[in-house]
Amino acid sequence: MKSMWAGLAGVVVITVVAYFVLGELGFSSAERGSGSAVRLETSN
Amino acid sequence: MLRLYIFALILASGLGAPAVAQDSMAPDRSATGGAQTLEDILARQRGEGIDDTFRRKNTGNPDTAAGIAQQLGTLGGSSDPELWRALRYGSVDVSVSSGGEVAAVLVQDGGMWWLDFRRTTLKNWGGYFLLGVIGALVAFFLLRGRIRIDAPKTGRTVVRFQSVERFAHWLLAGSFILLGLTGLLTLFGRTVLIPAFGREANSFILIASKWVHNNAAWAFMVGLVMIFVFWVWHNLPHRTDIKWIAQFGGIIGSKHPPAKKFNAGQKVIFWSVVILGASISASGLSLLFPFEIPMFAKTFVILNDLGITGLLGLDPLPVELTPQEEMQYAQLWHAIVSFVLMGIIIAHIYIGSLGMEGAFDAMGTGEVDEAWAHQHHSIWLDDMKAADKGERATGDATAAE
Numbered sequence: 001m002k003s004m005w006a007g008l009a010g011v012v013v014i015t016v017v018a019y020f021v022l023g024e025l026g027f028s029s030a031e032r033g034s035g036s037a038v039r040l041e042t043s044n
Numbered sequence: 045m046l047r048l049y050i051f052a053l054i055l056a057s058g059l060g061a062p063a064v065a066q067d068s069m070a071p072d073r074s075a076t077g078g079a080q081t082l083e084d085i086l087a088r089q090r091g092e093g094i095d096d097t098f099r100r101k102n103t104g105n106p107d108t109a110a111g112i113a114q115q116l117g118t119l120g121g122s123s124d125p126e127l128w129r130a131l132r133y134g135s136v137d138v139s140v141s142s143g144g145e146v147a148a149v150l151v152q153d154g155g156m157w158w159l160d161f162r163r164t165t166l167k168n169w170g171g172y173f174l175l176g177v178i179g180a181l182v183a184f185f186l187l188r189g190r191i192r193i194d195a196p197k198t199g200r201t202v203v204r205f206q207s208v209e210r211f212a213h214w215l216l217a218g219s220f221i222l223l224g225l226t227g228l229l230t231l232f233g234r235t236v237l238i239p240a241f242g243r244e245a246n247s248f249i250l251i252a253s254k255w256v257h258n259n260a261a262w263a264f265m266v267g268l269v270m271i272f273v274f275w276v277w278h279n280l281p282h283r284t285d286i287k288w289i290a291q292f293g294g295i296i297g298s299k300h301p302p303a304k305k306f307n308a309g310q311k312v313i314f315w316s317v318v319i320l321g322a323s324i325s326a327s328g329l330s331l332l333f334p335f336e337i338p339m340f341a342k343t344f345v346i347l348n349d350l351g352i353t354g355l356l357g358l359d360p361l362p363v364e365l366t367p368q369e370e371m372q373y374a375q376l377w378h379a380i381v382s383f384v385l386m387g388i389i390i391a392h393i394y395i396g397s398l399g400m401e402g403a404f405d406a407m408g409t410g411e412v413d414e415a416w417a418h419q420h421h422s423i424w425l426d427d428m429k430a431a432d433k434g435e436r437a438t439g440d441a442t443a444a445e
Contacts, residue, residue, distance in 0.1 A: 001408055003207045007214025007267075011222065014215075014263035015256065022259075 070095075078102060103130035134366060146335050146367045158372040166376065167231055170383040177387040181394045191295065191400040193415050201411035202428055209274050210410055216267030216317075222260045224386050226253035231379065261328050268321045271314075278305045279314040284423060294420075305424040313392050320385040327378040331371070338370040340377075 104122025130136035132151045140147045237246040285308035294300040330337040344361035402416035417425040
């Protein structure tokens with residue numbers, strides 16, 4: 001069962017690492033679709 | 045037109061959808077000078093498909109412009125309504141100072157249809173499909189019951205999967221379940237979460253789902269590559285598969301056909317995961333990096349050239365898509381193929397746990413009882429025993445020297 005738990009832990013590790021690595025590399029779908037001049041939020 | 049192509053995509057992915065018949069009789073619009081009539085508006089309000097060629101093509105003609113010295117000579121060959129129609133249908137030549145071809149699309153005509161398809165047809169068909177799969181499995185369980193090990197357990201076990209294989213399996217399985225759940229939440233959030241938990245909770249859950257979905261996708265792709273490398277050799281077709289299929293794999297009836305490491309049913313699962321998983325990954329990457337990886341126009345060129353659209357009785361697929369249309373196709377394809385794979389995986393989870401005694405051990409501890417192995421993978425068990433004997437004989441010979 002250790003392999004199963006290791007695999008599931010691997011999902012968590014890769015998910016978190018992917019977030020930081022891709023952020024460092026500048027890949028972000030949110031940034032790609034918006035910018036300082038584009039704001040979808042409303043003030044209310 | 046876009047709708048017709050999406051229906052073709054659905055048919056190709058195994059989810060048939062009834063085609064909407066278009067009325068080929070052109071209505072009389074002489075009373076409005078060729079513009080849309082009250083009947084057109086009412087038909088649209090009834091949700092009926094309308095051939096809007098009469099509007100799409102009605103975008104003026106610069107060649108008919110009056111000479112510059114004549115009356116109205118500086119107004120060109122298009123009226124304002126004609127210009128707006130051209131903008132709406134993307135036939136006007138737009139140039140922008142920044143933003144590239146994405147920004148050059150000022151009005152995206154397919155956007156509303158895509159949104160409507162996503163929140164109605166996709167959601168309904170996808171939801172019913174998954175419920176249908178679950179219902180079929182419940183019915184199967186009630187009729188067939190759990191597939192038991194016929195012979196008494198021997199107490200002797202054989203290694204079915206090594207640790208690294210199980211790691212890859214659970215990496216893929218865990219990420220797929222996460223992706224499936226977060227994907228379903230994204231699609232059904234407005235329908236299910238808002239009535240149950242309110243808009244604030246829905247917003248929080250969907251923001252979290254998007255984060256998980258975007259980042260757990262990498263674990264899925266890593267797992268997909270790993271299982272492909274580990275198991276592709278064992279999943280190549282073999283003549284024993286024919287016998288296995290002919291006897292329905294022992295699932296129906298009491299016979300247990302011989303099988304190697306993977307039987308024909310498992311090979312179907314494997315290739316479904318590999319092919320559909322790769323397709324989902326490709327469309328997912330296209331969504332993850334918006335407008336950077338357009339792939340549908342290129343795919344449509346290949347499908348047209350191979351004559352596949354002709355075989356399906358369709359007009360050639362469009363080979364020039366706006367960046368926004370590429371994203372819409374990517375999103376719909378991603379969701380449709382994911383629904384199909386989710387259905388397959390739900391069946392896989394059933395047979396690997398509740399549906400078959402002893403099956404979970406293969407991916408749990410990695411070891412299965414010889415009685416189970418003999419019943420479901422007799423050729424593989426014989427090969428393993430022969431290899432074990434060979435190793436022992438070699439070991440004895442070495443020791444004797």
